[in-house]
Amino acid sequence: MPKILTDAQVQGYRTDGYVCPIRAFDAEVAVGYRGRMDRLEVDNPGLWTRAKVKPHLLMTWLNELMREPRILDAVEDVLGPDILAWATGHFDKKPHDPGFLAWHQDATYWGLSEPSVVTAWVALTPSTRRNGCMRVVPQSHTEGQLRHTDTFAAGNMASRGQEIQVDVDEAAAVDLELQPGEFSLHHTMLVHGSLPNTSDVRRCGITIRYVAAHVRQTTGFRDSATLVRGTDRHGHFRPEPRPTTDFDPAASAFYDEIVGEAERRKAAIAAQADSVRDER
Numbered sequence: 001m002p003k004i005l006t007d008a009q010v011q012g013y014r015t016d017g018y019v020c021p022i023r024a025f026d027a028e029v030a031v032g033y034r035g036r037m038d039r040l041e042v043d044n045p046g047l048w049t050r051a052k053v054k055p056h057l058l059m060t061w062l063n064e065l066m067r068e069p070r071i072l073d074a075v076e077d078v079l080g081p082d083i084l085a086w087a088t089g090h091f092d093k094k095p096h097d098p099g100f101l102a103w104h105q106d107a108t109y110w111g112l113s114e115p116s117v118v119t120a121w122v123a124l125t126p127s128t129r130r131n132g133c134m135r136v137v138p139q140s141h142t143e144g145q146l147r148h149t150d151t152f153a154a155g156n157m158a159s160r161g162q163e164i165q166v167d168v169d170e171a172a173a174v175d176l177e178l179q180p181g182e183f184s185l186h187h188t189m190l191v192h193g194s195l196p197n198t199s200d201v202r203r204c205g206i207t208i209r210y211v212a213a214h215v216r217q218t219t220g221f222r223d224s225a226t227l228v229r230g231t232d233r234h235g236h237f238r239p240e241p242r243p244t245t246d247f248d249p250a251a252s253a254f255y256d257e258i259v260g261e262a263e264r265r266k267a268a269i270a271a272q273a274d275s276v277r278d279e280r
């Protein structure tokens with residue numbers, strides 16, 4: 001029996017590739033997390049430029065957020081009992097922010113062995129069609145790995161402006177609207193993106209990428225992850241330290257080491273993708 005999702009939601013995830021909305025915590029708790037995040041950003045200008053891929057190793061609020069029991073209950077319902085938090089991220093669109101995400105599949109550049117990987121997108125502000133909420137193409141996770149290209153388009157919030165190279169039926173897209181404290185789950189192969197913020201309301205969401213413990217990194221580098229539920233009987237990932245303070249020295253040193261490796265790995269995967277493209 002599922003822990004928090006209904007049977008229909010679990011089935012919906014399998015069939016459509018997403019579930020939305022699910023409540024993680026009250027709106028006031030979301031305001032609390034947002035306040036801690038904003039204060040750190042004020043005190044550390046450029047924070048999000050440094051804090052890529054695994055900012056949960058640097059900030060205690062984010063390390064707490066990725067362990068929220070209701071989020072883990074929902075993740076357990078789709079991934080099973082042994083869960084690692086592999087990566088986290090921050091997608092913040094200020095009022096009238098032109099930033100957008102072109103249609104893409106998350107799995108494309110991650111190098112993970114299989115798609116037992118799910119993202120929780122947690123809303124710290126309202127996230128609506130007008131302020132550029134995430135949009136998904138239901139059932140697209142069943143279409144296999146689609147070809148992507150690096151567009152480096154102005155405003156694209158992905159690092160190289162990644163975009164799939166097939167036409168998307170916009171009419172089929174679904175807006176994942178959320179209120180503060182709610183989250184959605186989406187499958188790592190699901191085609192998704194988001195439009196610019198055309199409103200006066202900030203749109204800020206936190207992504208947490210969870211993997212089932214049997215998943216491996218395939219790029220020849222010992223990646224890291226945090227066990228957040230169950231048991232890790234596989235040991236494919238290096239266990240991560242938990243920061244006891246923001247920018248905890250031990251966790252920060254680990255972060256620098258692992259994210260340096262991860263950046264090199266990403267560049268290698270991108271180069272490999274480019275050479276495959278060139279051969280086609």
Ligand SMILES: O=C(O)CCC(=O)C(=O)O
Pocket residue numbers: 091101106119121132133134192193194205207
């Ligand atoms: O926040 C957004 O607009 C898109 C997020 C996204 O692309 C992702 O979670 O992979």
